[in-house]
Amino acid sequence: MLLRKNPGWTIAERQATPETLFFGRRAALAAAGLAGTGVALPTRRAGAVDLPTAMRNPRYRPERALTAEREATTYNNYYEFGSHKTISAAAQRLPQRPWTLRVEGLVERPGEFALDDLLRRVPVEERVYRHRCVEAWAMVVPWSGFQLSELMKLAAPLGSAKYVRFETAAVPSAMPGLRQSWYPWPYVEGCTIQEAANELSFMVVGAYGKPLPPQNGGPVRIHFPWKYGFKSGKSLARVVLTDQRPKSFWEQIQPQEYGFWANVNPAVPHPRWSQASERLLGTEERVPTQLFNGYGEFVSGLYEGVQGERLWF
Numbered sequence: 001m002l003l004r005k006n007p008g009w010t011i012a013e014r015q016a017t018p019e020t021l022f023f024g025r026r027a028a029l030a031a032a033g034l035a036g037t038g039v040a041l042p043t044r045r046a047g048a049v050d051l052p053t054a055m056r057n058p059r060y061r062p063e064r065a066l067t068a069e070r071e072a073t074t075y076n077n078y079y080e081f082g083s084h085k086t087i088s089a090a091a092q093r094l095p096q097r098p099w100t101l102r103v104e105g106l107v108e109r110p111g112e113f114a115l116d117d118l119l120r121r122v123p124v125e126e127r128v129y130r131h132r133c134v135e136a137w138a139m140v141v142p143w144s145g146f147q148l149s150e151l152m153k154l155a156a157p158l159g160s161a162k163y164v165r166f167e168t169a170a171v172p173s174a175m176p177g178l179r180q181s182w183y184p185w186p187y188v189e190g191c192t193i194q195e196a197a198n199e200l201s202f203m204v205v206g207a208y209g210k211p212l213p214p215q216n217g218g219p220v221r222i223h224f225p226w227k228y229g230f231k232s233g234k235s236l237a238r239v240v241l242t243d244q245r246p247k248s249f250w251e252q253i254q255p256q257e258y259g260f261w262a263n264v265n266p267a268v269p270h271p272r273w274s275q276a277s278e279r280l281l282g283t284e285e286r287v288p289t290q291l292f293n294g295y296g297e298f299v300s301g302l303y304e305g306v307q308g309e310r311l312w313f
């Protein structure tokens, strides 16, 4: 597979804001020369949700206009709240704090992280990513979050860990969809350890400069921008390092339509519809779909040894 050294949409290293400027509110204040000047950090109210200041990382350029916030936050797939797109009001019932993320399995340092503690230990930044749903609609969202690799560093995977399984929250008191007992709850997704280490794999805690709303997977979701959107599990409760390939929610339901890899490819149709183009959310505009959703230069090398597998659904 042909790999160019510098992806077309990146900018020269010297033009990028230094990494240290991305890292959190204190660093941002320091960078602005405000450290030690008495400018106060906000004090936290009990149960309040704070989003650390996240500077935009210019390395990830969507080459498309941002989707209107109202569209991205009111047209959602979140089956725990219902199998239709208008779940945003119902999703407000999912408590966002306190929130604990468990990391366990084949790791040296298993643990339970209170989300706000975790956010003090990882560099938070903003990335504008394209998101491509397998249903052939797409959006562009400024997400705030941190690289999944930062969480991996904290947990220290053992050499025997081959996969990461993401288990999302199942809260019966808030999620009416869980009563649909024919679905294999909880929603599970997964990736390989190499995919987890890729710089694009992003743990999302914010959108449009605000805490991630529950309907988009608040308080914390995963996002793999080169894969179909169903891989990006919402409202994560558990991250498990394992030597077994996880069988994801949709793969359990429809293995002939949805698989483990689910990389975006315009040339491989879904069994029931074409993937050649996509509708930009909030518009009637259709644009051609891109291989790996346009992120091939970051990720195509991940698949060089596995071409025999069903990489595209």
Ligand code: MTE
Pocket (backbone or CB within 6 Å): 072, 075, 076, 077, 078, 079, 080, 132, 133, 134, 168, 169, 187, 215, 216, 217, 228, 229, 230, 231, 232, 233, 234, 235
């Ligand atoms: N995560 C959970 N827990 N439940 C879901 O139903 N839907 C997936 C994914 N993550 C889903 C989920 C699908 S099909 C898509 S396209 C994206 O979330 C949609 O994310 P969005 O609502 O933020 O656009």
